[in-house]
Amino acid sequence: MMIAIATTRTMLITYTSVNNMGNTKFIDGRKHGFTLIELLTVIAIIGILAGILIPTVGQVKKQASIATSKAKLSQYLTSIQSFKGEYGYYPFLTLLNSKHELDLSDAAMSKSFVETLSAREIDNPTTTTAGDGNRRRIQFYNFTEDEISDGTDHTSVLANTVIDSFGNSAIRLIFDHDSDGLVTVPDPDGSFSDTKDIRASVTAYVIADSSNGFPSYYLYE
Numbered sequence: 001m002m003i004a005i006a007t008t009r010t011m012l013i014t015y016t017s018v019n020n021m022g023n024t025k026f027i028d029g030r031k032h033g034f035t036l037i038e039l040l041t042v043i044a045i046i047g048i049l050a051g052i053l054i055p056t057v058g059q060v061k062k063q064a065s066i067a068t069s070k071a072k073l074s075q076y077l078t079s080i081q082s083f084k085g086e087y088g089y090y091p092f093l094t095l096l097n098s099k100h101e102l103d104l105s106d107a108a109m110s111k112s113f114v115e116t117l118s119a120r121e122i123d124n125p126t127t128t129t130a131g132d133g134n135r136r137r138i139q140f141y142n143f144t145e146d147e148i149s150d151g152t153d154h155t156s157v158l159a160n161t162v163i164d165s166f167g168n169s170a171i172r173l174i175f176d177h178d179s180d181g182l183v184t185v186p187d188p189d190g191s192f193s194d195t196k197d198i199r200a201s202v203t204a205y206v207i208a209d210s211s212n213g214f215p216s217y218y219l220y221e
Helices: 002-019 036-087 107-118
Strands: 025-027 030-032 101-103 171-175 182-186 195-199 202-206
Touching: 036 107, 036 171, 036 202, 101 107, 171 182, 182 202
Parallel strands: none
Antiparallel strands: 025 030, 101 171, 171 202, 182 195
């Protein structure tokens, strides 16, 4: 009888020692879970990590969308230069505002922009058109559906306007209207009313829309 008791006690001690090597606690052979303090500590750590990571991921996504939008703007400018190479003059010069800009948030301006560079009607892409002077109806750029607003996503964005990756149509193309090799543009390092001259024949920028969370950015930054 004494030998059996001693053997049982030895087995219990061994069992407890082996299982205490892991994360689970055993006391007198019984399994115990995490305490409330331990659980609250883990939850607090997860909350801190989420607070750090979520804004970072959002910022990375924003910068990626800006990079994509800038790439599209560059393609627009390349298409405009191709038009000039074909016809010997820039399109849209008669449509510019007082700042010598083509304002693509205006539906009529976007219509002319799309139809001239794509040689396709904006409402019926299967039908060709000369647009603003593309008399040979050459397709300098092929617009995709996600580049043209259908007017349903944001109340401030009109249908059939050209939009960036955020859905913003406040795109401005600035032309060298007097062929002096310079354009006057908003200064990214100053207030929006600050301007500077840069050496370019045509460039672009996008105006922020705080109501929709659209950022501003400049192709010439």
